[in-house]
Amino acid sequence: MKVSDVDDFMVWDGDERVAKFCDGEPCTSREEAIDFIKSWVVPHPWHRAICLDGKPIGTITMSRGSRSNGSACLAEVGYLLAWQHWGKGIATTAVKMAGREGRI
Structure with missing residues (x-):
């Protein structure tokens, strides 16, 4: 993802159907989305x-995982997908590709 993807990012990040599955709050403005992409998405090692x-x-995203008991697990994978594309196998394909690329 790049800052230039901000308008596409706002489509799913600002959608309540998608946002309810997120830990954080959705970006409410283009400027806030740009800041989020710059400060979190771009520097993330695997986003x-x-x-x-x-x-x-x-x-x-793929991050080093941890279990609730504090023991390490190999990785955590998270994804967000614009609701128009739900139920089409796209997220499943993305997770499989992430596993191959990220070697999980």
């Missing part, structure tokens, strides 16, 4: 856009 026909329709 990728999920694209369809070259256009971002969601994101997927």
